[in-house]
Amino acid sequence: MxxxxxxxxxxxxxxxxxxxxxxxxxxxxxxxxxxxxxxxxxxxxxxxxxxxxxxxxxxxxxxxxxxxxxxxxxxxxxxxxxxxxxxxxxxxxxxxxxxxxxxxxxxxxxxxxxxxxxxxxxxxxxxxxxxxxxxxxxxxxxxTAFEYAWAVVTHDLVYKTNDFDWRKQRLAALLKASVEQSELLISGFQANVEVVPQSPHPESDAKQKVVKVFRDLIDLGHISKQMEPASWSRFSDNFYALTKSYSGFRAAPDKAVELATAIKSKIEEEGGYADLMSGSLFQIVIGMVGAGIVPRATLDSFTVIDSVELRDFHNLERVPKPFDFDS
Known part of the structure; x- marks a missing residue:
């Protein structure tokens, strides 16, 4: 030029x-x-x-x-x-x-x-x-992330071309309208959740109940606030994967709720976790399953990160399928 x-x-x-x-x-x-x-x-x-x-x-x-x-x-x-x-x-x-x-x-x-x-x-x-x-x-x-993606995608397509085309301008504007719609949905995410109709889904329903059980235990002081996971969604996924490992796909939703309910009852009755500051919340679950809190619930098919906390705080001396750190 x-x-x-x-x-x-x-x-x-x-x-x-x-x-x-x-x-x-x-x-x-x-x-x-x-x-x-x-x-x-x-x-x-x-x-x-x-x-x-x-x-x-x-x-x-x-x-x-x-x-x-x-x-x-x-x-x-x-x-x-x-x-x-x-x-x-x-x-x-x-x-x-x-x-x-x-x-x-x-x-x-x-x-x-x-x-x-x-x-x-x-x-x-x-x-x-x-x-x-x-x-x-x-x-x-x-x-925002959506705005940036729109700008990157459309810049070369619309502005660095060898012609001027009304249709390209129109498509760029349509895409920007979609971006603004997404931004509106995100900015009002919590409010929008309330108006979304919920369909029954056994796995999702079970995970929701699991999260409620453990959040209540923390809120009521039965489990230390320090043990709250970084992501409740990931915690519920891991909890569900554990129950599925010993119960199978179809029975997993009921077994997840059964295990969460049994853990809730035991902690409310016996305590012992209000001052726990080490390890993770999921290790409490691993320890309970290893102790046989629910009949036929085992760790045999689930990979567990073996650590000193499982032995010292949860009395789990041996993990059947330990994670290999390649060390």
Whole structure:
């Protein structure tokens, strides 16, 4: 692509500073994003894209260009935005904040509209950066995961093509409408759950009862709060897999409820787990099955992580099928 000489010269003058901005902003944001589980991507603007942007007539002067360097922080949902913006406000000098849905948009229009933070590097004593680096504005986009996927998928299909096609624009808008619909469902997830009709499903019903039994035991203080699993869904899956290993597919739902009920009764009657801080909640279940709390319930076909807690706290001296750590 041919580039006007003045645009090319101006870009070449600022390009070394963009490298500095890129390194500084990336080294500031990437570790923070990694620590919070947010995908991060940064890029310096390409000269071809910059030239076309300047030819749009939207900019009156070079200093108005705010995305010579731009980066993206992808958040799961829009509720995470405030945390990101709070960190950006501490790390950089805010120039402008364009919140999602703040630009004028007709009700029947669907386009990119994520929150964008425009900032500059703050100079402070000891910061070894060229003074020019603090004059470059950069943009941080904060799309949700769905918005980011839509932007990545449609960008090359619609904007980097050899033609202009109304149908492509239309399809991109339809996809964005689907994204907004998904976002609405997610933002009101808990409320929407209440209006979803539930069909009977023995396995799901059994897992729900298992979770209730153990949550109640923890809430009532019979089991230490420390033993609460990271994921109740995964705990119920593991519990159900254990009962299925000794009862088979058809009997598993009833056997899961039977085992949970038996464990509940024993713990309520005898206690012993209110001060337990080591191991996992599932090890309580393994110990109970190993002790024969339910007739014909065994560990013979279930792989168990053998550990000192099973012996010291649950009196399980031998695991029939121990997990192999390849050591």
């Amino acid at each position: 041919a580039i006007p000489s003045r645009t090319l010269n101006a870009f070449r003058r600022v390009e070394p500073i963009l490298e500095v901005v890129d390194r500084y902003v990336s080294s500031t944001l990437r570790p923070w994003c990694d620590g919070h589980g947010y995908p991060f991507k940064g890029r310096k603007k390409e000269i071809a894209s910059l030239s076309e942007k300047l030819e749009s007539g939207r900019y009156a002067r070079w200093s108005q260009v705010d995305d010579l360097y731009a980066c993206t922080i992808v958040v799961p949902t829009a509720t995470h935005e405030d945390r990101v913006l709070a960190f950006l406000g501490q790390a950089f000098q805010e120039v402008e904040l364009r919140k999602r849905n703040s630009t004028q948009k007709a009700s029947d229009v669907f386009r990119f509209d994520s929150t964008r933070f425009v900032g500059k590097i703050q100079h402070f004593p000891g910061l070894d950066l060229p003074e020019e680096a603090g004059q470059v504005q950069f943009e941080v986009q904060i799309p």
